[in-house]
Amino acid sequence: MKVKFYGVRGSLPVCGREFEKYGGNTSCFRILRERVNRIAIVDAGTGIRNLGKEIVENGINQNIINIVFSHFHWDHIQGFPFFQPAYNPLQRIGILAMGRQGKIKDLKGIFSTQMQEDYFPIQMEMMGAQFEFLSYGDEEVIQGARVSSIPQFHKQSGGSYGFRLDDEGVSLVICTDLEHVNGIDQDIVEFARDADLLIHDGQYTKQEYENKFKGWGHSSWEHAVEVAIKANVKRLIITHHDPDHNDAFLDDLEKQCQKILPNALFAKEGMEVSV
Numbered sequence: 001m002k003v004k005f006y007g008v009r010g011s012l013p014v015c016g017r018e019f020e021k022y023g024g025n026t027s028c029f030r031i032l033r034e035r036v037n038r039i040a041i042v043d044a045g046t047g048i049r050n051l052g053k054e055i056v057e058n059g060i061n062q063n064i065i066n067i068v069f070s071h072f073h074w075d076h077i078q079g080f081p082f083f084q085p086a087y088n089p090l091q092r093i094g095i096l097a098m099g100r101q102g103k104i105k106d107l108k109g110i111f112s113t114q115m116q117e118d119y120f121p122i123q124m125e126m127m128g129a130q131f132e133f134l135s136y137g138d139e140e141v142i143q144g145a146r147v148s149s150i151p152q153f154h155k156q157s158g159g160s161y162g163f164r165l166d167d168e169g170v171s172l173v174i175c176t177d178l179e180h181v182n183g184i185d186q187d188i189v190e191f192a193r194d195a196d197l198l199i200h201d202g203q204y205t206k207q208e209y210e211n212k213f214k215g216w217g218h219s220s221w222e223h224a225v226e227v228a229i230k231a232n233v234k235r236l237i238i239t240h241h242d243p244d245h246n247d248a249f250l251d252d253l254e255k256q257c258q259k260i261l262p263n264a265l266f267a268k269e270g271m272e273v274s275v
């Protein structure tokens with residue numbers, strides 16, 4: 001299994017020379033299951049634009065492209081109208097809300113609203129692809145892979161969902177946009193237990209979190225490290241970088257993090273890792 005990062009910024013895209021190394025696009029990852037040669041996408045922040053271009057350029061022999069959503073805040077959906085495969089009438093696109101079976105009244109409306117004519121020139125029904133809106137339970141087998149989900153605290157319990165994918169004998173856990181409110185959330189630790197790779201929110205430093213951002217719905221990189229150690233994960237990658245954190249600042253945080261976990265990384269746009 002491989003994960004490629006197309007957007008690792010939290011909250012808002014940024015650009016400028018001081019953001020070139022880690023990248024400015026908001027959340028979007030591509031998972032490649034090599035055994036079956038299938039991709040799945042996690043979130044549709046602005047990073048999905050480049051991923052869509054790549055899919056169109058290289059072609060894709062896959063009847064349905066699934067996009068799994070951690071939640072639907074702006075930075076996780078704002079690239080969706082620019083996802084080129086969604087304009088191909090022959091393409092099926094699955095919009096997946098894991099763990100939310102029976103909890104979302106209008107999944108389609110979340111996407112069509114952001115494209116209504118007050119906000120965007122093209123409406124969702126004009127895009128052309130065949131969309132399927134699917135809400136799943138906590139544990140599912142999707143196209144042969146076991147996918148689990150967990151409600152996370154993001155402004156409220158269940159404000160976002162984490163995922164775990166067990167396939168090809170390895171496990172990948174993605175927990176972004178979550179806050180550890182009263183110490184580390186033990187449910188998240190158990191969910192990530194023994195994972196080969198944990199990708200975890202680390203928007204703030206501990207100091208920033210404690211001084212300014214308690215209650216904003218995110219973790220510090222120190223929280224992510226604590227989860228990784230307690231859960232005995234093999235590797236940690238930190239994502240959802242704050243738009244105020246430039247390359248030099250993130251390089252410094254990555255060095256501090258690697259003093260504790262030498263193989264940990266801060267996610268960079270364009271980076272691909274094997275799980």
Ligand SMILES: [Zn+2]
Nearest residue numbers: 010011075177
């Ligand atoms: Zn976010």
